Amino acid sequence: xxxxxxxxxxxxxxxxxxxxxxxxxxxxxxxxxxxxxxxxxxxxxxxxxxxxxxxxxxxxxxxxxxxxxxxxxxxxxxxxxxxxxxxxxxxxxxxxxxxxxxxxxxxxxxxxxxxxxxxxxxxxxxxxxxxxxxxxxxxxxxxxxxxxxxxxxxxxxxxxxxxxxxxxxxxxxxxxxxxxxxxxxxxxxxxxxxxxxxxxxxxxxxxxxxxxxxxxxxxxxxxxxxxxxxxxxxxxxxxxxxxxxxxxxxxxxxxx
Amino acid sequence: xxxxxxxxxxxxxxxxxxxxxxxxxxxxxxxxxxxxxxxxxxxxxxxxxxxxxxxxxxxxxxxxxxxxxxxxxxxxxxxxxxxxxxxxxxxxxxxxxxxxxxxxxxxxxxxxxxxxxxxxxxxxxxxxxxxxxxxxxxxxxxxxxxxxxxxxxxxxxxxxxxxxxxxxxxxxxxxxxxxxxxxxxxxxxxxxxxxxxxxxxxxxxxxxxxxxxxxxxxxxxxxxxxxxxxxxxxxxxxxxxxxxxxxxxxxxxxxxxxxxxxxxxxxxxxxxxxxxxxxxxxxxxxxxxxxxxxxxxxxxxxxxxxxxxx
Numbered sequence: 257x258x259x260x261x262x263x264x265x266x267x268x269x270x271x272x273x274x275x276x277x278x279x280x281x282x283x284x285x286x287x288x289x290x291x292x293x294x295x296x297x298x299x300x301x302x303x304x305x306x307x308x309x310x311x312x313x314x315x316x317x318x319x320x321x322x323x324x325x326x327x328x329x330x331x332x333x334x335x336x337x338x339x340x341x342x343x344x345x346x347x348x349x350x351x352x353x354x355x356x357x358x359x360x361x362x363x364x365x366x367x368x369x370x371x372x373x374x375x376x377x378x379x380x381x382x383x384x385x386x387x388x389x390x391x392x393x394x395x396x397x398x399x400x401x402x403x404x405x406x407x408x409x410x411x412x413x414x415x416x417x418x419x420x421x422x423x424x425x426x427x428x429x430x431x432x433x434x435x436x437x438x439x440x441x442x443x444x445x446x447x448x449x450x451x452x453x454x455x456x457x458x459x460x461x462x463x464x465x466x467x468x469x470x471x472x473x474x475x476x477x478x479x480x481x482x483x484x485x486x487x488x489x490x491x492x493x494x495x496x497x498x499x500x501x502x503x504x505x506x507x508x509x510x511x512x
Numbered sequence: 513x514x515x516x517x518x519x520x521x522x523x524x525x526x527x528x529x530x531x532x533x534x535x536x537x538x539x540x541x542x543x544x545x546x547x548x549x550x551x552x553x554x555x556x557x558x559x560x561x562x563x564x565x566x567x568x569x570x571x572x573x574x575x576x577x578x579x580x581x582x583x584x585x586x587x588x589x590x591x592x593x594x595x596x597x598x599x600x601x602x603x604x605x606x607x608x609x610x611x612x613x614x615x616x617x618x619x620x621x622x623x624x625x626x627x628x629x630x631x632x633x634x635x636x637x638x639x640x641x642x643x644x645x646x647x648x649x650x651x652x653x654x655x656x657x658x659x660x661x662x663x664x665x666x667x668x669x670x671x672x673x674x675x676x677x678x679x680x681x682x683x684x685x686x687x688x689x690x691x692x693x694x695x696x697x698x699x700x701x702x703x704x705x706x707x708x709x710x711x712x713x714x715x716x717x718x719x720x721x722x723x724x725x726x727x728x729x730x731x732x733x734x735x736x737x738x739x740x741x742x743x744x745x746x747x748x749x750x751x752x753x754x755x756x757x758x759x760x761x762x763x764x765x766x767x768x769x770x771x772x773x774x775x776x777x778x779x780x781x782x783x784x785x786x787x788x789x790x791x792x793x794x795x796x797x798x799x800x801x802x803x804x805x806x807x808x809x810x811x812x813x814x815x816x817x818x819x820x821x822x
Contacts, residue, residue, distance in 0.1 A: 352595055358593075
């Protein structure tokens with residue numbers, strides 16, 4: 257019975273997410289941003305190799321690296337899915353219906369996390385395909401697309417986006433407001449670590465390396481420094497898990 | 513069966529619900545009455561585990577709501593008819609509810625049919641639903657799990673007269689089936705038509721928990737007197753006041769008297785030789801009983817009584 261209700265809660269969350277048009281518009285927006293971003297970055301890469309300044313030359317770049325750089329911007333569209341899955345419930349008041357149906361706050365949030373993860377992962381795969389599809393012809397002779405490496409990059413991008421989606425969900429549950437959550441996410445993913453890295457001081461760089469966006473970046477790039485790429489993945493997953501715990505605590509403590 | 517034991521909710525220094533101890537029994541419609549801000553909705557939210565009680569407990573069928581695995585089979589509730597996602601259709605809203613509690617999809621169509629929402633209305637996005645349609649959708653959601661306990665917060669709000677009659681008949685038939693039906697309303701006249709039992713609260717405190725007839729019987733009878741002679745009527749008013757009655761002169765030719773019987777008023781008028789065109793006793797309405805019960809506990813009275821719990 258308890259597995260039954262868990263499946264039921266997941267099915268309900270999928271119904272809620274798929275029955276509003278904004279979900280599909282968000283996915284479409286993600287695809288457009290990815291296509292534009294990958295196209296633009298591919299043009300830059302090709303231009304750098306063909307302009308008059310030899311200092312710019314990058315040589316042949318992988319399509320996967322262009323894809324990964326395109327995620328920088330695209331992620332903010334994708335994480336809206338995780339964000340809206342919870343904040344829309346607070347705005348419309350349906351959170352009370354949801355908690356009436358499933359009184360366990362942890363179960364509600366886990367069901368939402370499962371759906372968010374699955375949807376953003378699938379969307380991530382699609383985005384990866386689109387990014388590669390756009391970047392490859394634009395790069396032309398300056399690009400390479402080794403099958404295994406490119407496929408690995410696409411899956412990595414999907415995993416990164418899925419974890420960032422769950423991070424947004426957990427934070428949204430804790431903060432309730434979409435705008436506030438998005439602000440905090442912008443700060444955590446980009447502004448704070450960038451500010452820390454700016455002076456290029458070793459200690460500050462180390463601190464920045466722990467932030468979810470930077471850790472995810474090391475994972476995507478397949479870095480070995482400052483830690484193996486899988487540690488980057490683990491750090492990002494840790495952030496997502498911590499956000500979920502925070503969200504569950506807030507849902508339990510506060511009146512709905 | 514809903515059991516409230518010393519149920520208390522404080523928001524800062526404000527006591528919204530104050531040590532409420534009530535049993536809401538199955539097989540009858542229990543009306544939940546109180547002025548605005550009396551704590552009705554807060555009480556219902558605590559029963560549903562949405563708000564945490566500061567003290568005491570609220571149990572449904574002997575268990576706390578948060579412990580229920582598939583609560584829609586135990587309690588159906590309509591809290592806020594406006595609480596639907598603006599872009600989600602009523603049908604999808606109900607389907608998600610059903611899925612969460614392992615209720616088959618065909619049940620969604622059954623309850624939509626029961627509340628009289630056709631396929632077109634059920635397919636419309638939430639933002640386009642009228643308040644009345646929202647109420648019907650909310651009631652459909654409450655009925656999904658065929659629960660033994662039902663709670664409706666202001667269910668007739670926004671319904672047309674047909675809808676009001678429909679809710680009246682529905683609550684009656686649900687109670688006749690042996691279910692616990694707990695309905696809040698500020699429409700006293702509506703309660704008079706539907707409720708068997710009344711729970712009245714004011715400023716979060718229990719003012720009455722009794723069969724509706726008793727609540728009405730406990731209030732005073734009003735006597736109306738009309739006369740074509742204002743002078744005579746004024747004399748009559750003075751004598752009645754002296755005799756301890758409470759007299760109100762709505763018009764120069766009409767008095768409203770409480771505290772004495774119609775017989776006494778008639779005798780006195782005869783004694784004074786005042787010609788009467790009307791002498792009628794009015795059975796107290798629930799509305800009147802309600803006003804008397806809650807007179808001291810209206811939070812937002814017109815006068816300067818607002819604020820600070822006593």
